[in-house]
Amino acid sequence: MGPLSGVRVIEIASLAPAPFGCMILADLGADVLRVDRAERSGPTAAQPVDPLSRGRRSVGLNLKDGAAIDILLRLTDDADVLVEGFRPGVAERLGFGPDVCFGRNPGLVFARMTGWGQHGPLAHTAGHDIDYIAISGALGMVGRAGESPVPPVNLLGDFGGGGMLLALGILAALVERASSGLGQVVDAAMVDGSALLTSFVYGLRAMGTWQLGRGINLLDGGAPFYDTYGTADGEYVAVGALEPQFYAALLHGLGLTDAGLPAQHDRVGWPVLRQRFAETFARRTRAEWEQVFAGTDACVSPVLTLAEAPAHPHAVARNAFVAVGGVTQPAPAPRFSRNAVDVPPAPPRPGADTDSVLAGLGLSATEIADLRDRGVVG
Numbered sequence: 001m002g003p004l005s006g007v008r009v010i011e012i013a014s015l016a017p018a019p020f021g022c023m024i025l026a027d028l029g030a031d032v033l034r035v036d037r038a039e040r041s042g043p044t045a046a047q048p049v050d051p052l053s054r055g056r057r058s059v060g061l062n063l064k065d066g067a068a069i070d071i072l073l074r075l076t077d078d079a080d081v082l083v084e085g086f087r088p089g090v091a092e093r094l095g096f097g098p099d100v101c102f103g104r105n106p107g108l109v110f111a112r113m114t115g116w117g118q119h120g121p122l123a124h125t126a127g128h129d130i131d132y133i134a135i136s137g138a139l140g141m142v143g144r145a146g147e148s149p150v151p152p153v154n155l156l157g158d159f160g161g162g163g164m165l166l167a168l169g170i171l172a173a174l175v176e177r178a179s180s181g182l183g184q185v186v187d188a189a190m191v192d193g194s195a196l197l198t199s200f201v202y203g204l205r206a207m208g209t210w211q212l213g214r215g216i217n218l219l220d221g222g223a224p225f226y227d228t229y230g231t232a233d234g235e236y237v238a239v240g241a242l243e244p245q246f247y248a249a250l251l252h253g254l255g256l257t258d259a260g261l262p263a264q265h266d267r268v269g270w271p272v273l274r275q276r277f278a279e280t281f282a283r284r285t286r287a288e289w290e291q292v293f294a295g296t297d298a299c300v301s302p303v304l305t306l307a308e309a310p311a312h313p314h315a316v317a318r319n320a321f322v323a324v325g326g327v328t329q330p331a332p333a334p335r336f337s338r339n340a341v342d343v344p345p346a347p348p349r350p351g352a353d354t355d356s357v358l359a360g361l362g363l364s365a366t367e368i369a370d371l372r373d374r375g376v377v378g
Helices: 017-027 066-076 090-096 098-104 129-136 155-180 189-195 199-206 244-254 267-281 284-293 314-317 353-361 365-373
Strands: 008-012 031-037 054-063 080-084 108-113 187-189 226-232 236-240 300-302 321-324 328-332
Touching: 008 066, 008 098, 017 031, 017 080, 017 108, 017 155, 031 066, 054 066, 054 321, 054 353, 066 098, 066 236, 066 300, 080 155, 098 108, 108 155, 155 187, 155 189, 226 267, 236 284, 244 267, 244 284, 284 300, 353 365
Parallel strands: 008 031, 008 080, 031 054, 080 108, 108 187
Antiparallel strands: 226 236, 236 300, 321 328
C-alpha cells in the first residue's frame, strides 16, 4: 500500500541503525526480508517485540557456511537493495561483497551502515553512538554550561545520523538507478550523519551568533526562554518562546508582563529572567500550566514521558502511535495523500519464513530439511 510497494530489500540482521533504516523502508511499503542467524529456536520462542523489527519477513541463514552464502546471493539476484552493517571488509570475506553482487545483479543498491564509514583511520575500530557523535562535534554541544556533555540517548548517531540517513541514501540511489539502470554502494556512516545534523550550527558560527561551549547559546539551554522548568508536582514544561510575539505571550501567561524584567535578548539579564521563570513555573503543576497556555502561541509544552506521549490529545488525533503485536509504538511516518501506509505487521520470529523463502527459490521440502539438518538454515 505504501509508496515503496514493489521495492525488494534484503537486510542482514544487525543492531539499531540499519534495522531502523529498514523499518522505515518496510513502513513505507517495501518488502523487507531480514536474514537472521540460523538457530533452532522452535515455536515456543518468545515473540519479538522490538519495533525496529516490525513489518519484515525473516529467513535464518548461517552466513559462515558457503551454502548459505549461495542462498543469499540467489535472493539478491531479484532484489533492489541489500543492507549490511558489518565492519568494512567482512561482507567481502564472507563472499557477498559489492563486486560479487553487482556481477549477478548490476542494478542492486548495496547499502552499508557503519559507525566510522568504509575508510579512514578509525574505520576498523569498535565504537558506539556516543563515540561517533563525540568525534563529529555533536556531543560537545549537549549539556549545561560548566558541566560534562550529556549523551542524548542514542538518537543522534544511531538513528538520526545513522538509520535515517541510510534510508535516505537508499532512496536516492534508487531514484538515480531509474535513469542509469545501475546500482551502487551507499556508504552510510554515523560519524558523517551526526556531523551533517550540526550543519546549521556552522552557519550560526560563521555569522558570529554561536559560541563554542555548552549551555550558553540560544538553542542549547543557554537562553532562559528556550529551556525546561520544573513545576510544583515535580514534572517539567518546555519553553521555546524565541520570537518576540511568542515571548510576549510567555510573559503574559506567567503574569510577568509588567514585572520590570530585563530585555529578552539582554544576555547580562538572562540569569534574572531564568530565576523569575523558574520561581513562577514552580508555583503550579504541569497540568495547570497546560491550561494556562492552552491555545496560545507562547510555545510552552509539557515534557511527557514515553508512557504519556501516546495519550496526548494531539498524538491521538493524528494516530501518531499504534499497537503492533500488543506493543504501543510510533506509527509509520511521514503521511502520504495517495499511498496510505498500513499499521505494520508484528516483528517475525527469527527464521519464521525460512521454508517459504527457500521454496520460492525452487528448493524442495527434502532439500530444505537437509539444509536445516546441516545447520545451513534455521
